[in-house]
Amino acid sequence: MSDDILLSAGNISVRFGGVLAVNDVSFDVRRGEVFTLIGPNGAGKTTVFNLISRIYNPTAGSIVFEGKPLTTQPPHRIAALGIARTFQNIELFEHASVLHNLLIGRHTHHRSGIFSEMFFTGKVRAAEIAAREKVEQVIDLLDLQHHRDTMVAGLPYGVRKVVELARALCTEPKLLLLDEPSSGLNVEETGDMAFWIQDIKHELGITVLMVEHDMTLVSKVSDRVLAMNRGEVLASGTPREVQAHPGVIEAYPGTAEDVSGLRREAAR
Numbered sequence: 294m295s296d297d298i299l300l301s302a303g304n305i306s307v308r309f310g311g312v313l314a315v316n317d318v319s320f321d322v323r324r325g326e327v328f329t330l331i332g333p334n335g336a337g338k339t340t341v342f343n344l345i346s347r348i349y350n351p352t353a354g355s356i357v358f359e360g361k362p363l364t365t366q367p368p369h370r371i372a373a374l375g376i377a378r379t380f381q382n383i384e385l386f387e388h389a390s391v392l393h394n395l396l397i398g399r400h401t402h403h404r405s406g407i408f409s410e411m412f413f414t415g416k417v418r419a420a421e422i423a424a425r426e427k428v429e430q431v432i433d434l435l436d437l438q439h440h441r442d443t444m445v446a447g448l449p450y451g452v453r454k455v456v457e458l459a460r461a462l463c464t465e466p467k468l469l470l471l472d473e474p475s476s477g478l479n480v481e482e483t484g485d486m487a488f489w490i491q492d493i494k495h496e497l498g499i500t501v502l503m504v505e506h507d508m509t510l511v512s513k514v515s516d517r518v519l520a521m522n523r524g525e526v527l528a529s530g531t532p533r534e535v536q537a538h539p540g541v542i543e544a545y546p547g548t549a550e551d552v553s554g555l556r557r558e559a560a561r
């Protein structure tokens with residue numbers, strides 16, 4: 294596997310009873326890029342995400358991360374390997390402040406041994422200082438200073454999405470999985486989200502693998518796109534190439550709006 298490939302999925306399939314949710318799908322995610330999975334509802338995008346986070350096991354195929362097989366790793370090792378994710382439905386501690394959520398997020402992924410923690414050794418102190426510094430850096434990057442001491446439950450939905458993104462970044466991932474970052478956001482908030490994703494790529498150099506429906510966001514931030522339908526790969530390439538692909542436009546029978554959105558983006 295070439296050095297510039299961070300994650301490689303080879304001929305992966307997943308079957309749930311009679312449903313072949315993912316059927317012989319292969320793709321590579323290059324270091325430093327934003328790679329996006331698109332496709333109509335039920336295409337298999339979330340299942341691919343859940344394979345990478347080790348929530349599911351593939352029925353067939355392999356996933357390799359930094360040259361090592363990922364599918365032999367237990368789910369709790371994923372964060373330590375350098376993979377962080379956000380969820381379609383935000384998962385944060387509602388009754389803790391933004392700062393605490395970020396510190397907890399950081400802490401659960403960077404544990405020292407029980408002995409060092411009990412005696413608060415130099416190593417633990419250094420880790421605590423590093424955690425604080427990282428959290429402050431992320432608060433600055435995502436412009437969350439104003440909300441740092443606010444309880445998550447009291448924040449508007451759009452800000453909570455940014456906090457969830459911040460929590461994932463505090464673990465200093467090599468690969469960030471974003472599950473529908475624009476879901477529930479209005480147009481202006483989606484524009485802000487595009488801006489944060491670009492900053493994460495350019496300023497932190499983090500590779501992003503995203504599932505997203507909003508084609509404006511997809512076109513703005515993605516280097517490459519993989520379109521899926523009914524568990525299979527329909528097309529892959531730049532956002533423009535994929536959106537102009539006849540099979541992709543055909544696969545969006547849902548609403549006229551979806552299709553015209555795709556055509557509009559492809560024509561830009």
Ligand SMILES: Nc1ncnc2c1ncn2[C@@H]1O[C@H](COP(=O)(O)OP(=O)(O)OP(=O)(O)O)[C@@H](O)[C@H]1O
Nearest residue numbers: 309312313314332333334335336337338339340341
């Ligand atoms: N745990 C499960 N058990 C049984 N079937 C499942 C499970 N997870 C997903 N599926 C099925 O697998 C197929 C792919 O679903 P998946 O959620 O991956 O699609 P998706 O592209 O993420 O869709 P959406 O855009 O609606 O989130 C669907 O037919 C779905 O019903």
